[in-house]
Amino acid sequence: MSYTKRREKMGRTIHIHRVPAAIALITITLIIVYFVNFHADERPAVYGLLRNQNKVNLRKLLIGAIQAAQRGGLEVLDVAQSRDLRERSKGKTDEGANDPFTDADGRSHCVMKEGLHRIFPRVKIYSEEDKESCSNVNTFDLDPTVLHETANLPNELVDIKDVTVWIDPLDATQEFTEKLYQYVTTMVCVAVKGKPIIGVIHSPFIGQTAWAWVDHSMSEYLASIHPVNPDSSKPLITVSRSHAGSVKDLTRNVFGEESEILTAAGAGYKVLQVISNNATAYLHSTKIKKWDICAGDAILNALGGAMTNLNDELIDYGPEGSPVNDQGLLATLKNHDEYIEKLMEYRKSHTAPAHR
């Protein structure tokens, strides 16, 4: 058979098969029309699926956030046990302290970020270690058993475009390298329209997870450390041990000599001190990154506490703007107004005029 003949034959074959193909197509269309019209009770499900493709379920995000923090914590533990941190420096912080990075930061980042990204591919996720590249990461599937049995949580859908997730794969890296493990946490925060709604602070070396979803529920551990009637008679301020000098002076000047100071490390840990009433306030006077504070902000909100910058403004965790909060921080469970007023008054009267 010549080449042209073969082509003709193929052409004819296709031609003959067009009719049954058209019939099949019409039949399938009729079946679909039949199902959509005659199974009216199934319509909400079908149409709902289409409508919900731009939504994300906050209950699922909560489960994923808890799992991510715990999985990241396992990486941190693993590196600590291997005794080979492979510590290096990311440079200096604004306070001039070393800004260390270890394998634990990198491995935790990859597990947390990639794990969440695989389940929620269209949600914006920011991590402290976004510059790291990840390969061969063990991901995870959603496991609702990370919630306690009495946690009654609704399926609440929000627009994906309104959601930002903030990850801190290892808070208090400096203390991690010094084996001051109690300060180390892994954190995940979910913000909706810039407001912190879900916060997870996991302490891998203590083996506890504090999580809360504003207006819904909180972890049993969080409920257990949170006193019903926190005593707040005397200011007991927790501040960073890495640059405590200036903020200690500020505390004494603003709250008086009778005020006490609890030096600690890690923003996550310090928020837990406020929540457990080991401190009445957490004060930070310099820059701090949003992945350090978002989870604590959400948890404080859930417990009726407050976190603001030192101008008494809420911190915006939306996708716009800088990931740095450069106006300081005050976190309290009670009496936020009283604390912030004293701070603002003092700062107003002691701010040196700008150099010309």
Ligand SMILES: *[C@@H]1O[C@H](CO)[C@@H](O)[C@H](O)[C@H]1NC(C)=O
């Ligand atoms: C509060 O302080 C006590 C005593 O130092 C300590 O045992 C406890 O773990 C602290 N709470 C938290 C949440 O760290």
